[in-house]
Amino acid sequence: MPTPKPFLPHGGSYKNLLVYQKSECIYDVTYYFAHKYLEKGDRTIDQMVQAARSGKQNIAEGAAAGNTSKETEIKLTNVAKASLQELLVDYEDYIRVRGLEQWQPDDPRLAQAKRACATHNDSAYYRKAITQRSDExxxxxxxxxxxxxxxxxxxxxxxxxxxxxxxxxxxEQMTKARKDYRGY
Incomplete structure (x- = not known):
């Protein structure tokens, strides 16, 4: 009989995923923002931080689960998306109710932010940069x-x-591995 071959894929680390790195940046920015600009005791602090955390954690958990369940990986990746959408609405609400300006597509500040955010995936960059910026x-x-x-x-x-x-x-992978082992 031949020696059985492993059938589980060997995935890379979730920390190498750019999307995880971006989500970590979002978490760090949100943690700073919520604790600096929202009043102590405001439930929104916990809501925003938890939404940011959920986005990041579900990417990591989904990637880890992906070795044995693509279905779970897809579901958790969708949970990450949903959590970040919730956080997006919190930021938009913050801007709107305080009469601040949400940058529009033709705003040069948005173009600059898009370039910077597309270039930087290291949360340390944002942790340093945001201490010099306004809440808006x-x-x-x-x-x-x-x-x-x-x-x-x-x-x-x-x-x-x-x-x-x-x-x-x-x-299906288990069945295929078993059939391959038996020579079917």
């Missing part, structure tokens, strides 16, 4: 990061769906 600027940077991360999550979900269709689920 930080909120707009966070919104930009969330939009970019949402786009990346959409692409990741598409990739996971294709991989599932091509490779099947865990049970």
């Amino acid at each position: 600027t930080i909120a707009n940077i966070a919104i930009t990061l969330i939009h970019q991360t949402d786009w990346m999550l959409n692409k990741l979900i598409e990739k996971l769906e294709i991989k599932f269709v091509e490779s099947g689920g865990m049970r």
Whole structure:
């Protein structure tokens, strides 16, 4: 009899995923923002921080679960998307109710933020930069990061769906490995 071959994929670390790195930036920006600009005792602090955390954690958990369940990976990646959408609405609400300006597509500040956010995936960059910015600027940077991360999550979900269709689920891989081992 031949020696059985492992059938579980060997995935890379979630920390190497750009989308995870972006979500970590969002978490760090949000933690700073919520504790600096929202009044102590405001439930929104916990809501925003938890939404940012959920976005980040579900990417990590989904990537880890992906070795045995593409379905779980897709679901958790969608949970990450939903959490970040919730956070997006909190930032938009903050800007609106305080009479601040949400940067529009033709605003040069938005173009600059898009370039900076597309270039920097290291949360240390944002932790340093935001201490010198206003609440309006930080909120707009966070919104930009969330939009970019949402786009990346959409692409990741598409990739996971294709991989599932091509490779099947865990049970199919187990059956194939068993048949290969038996020589069928």
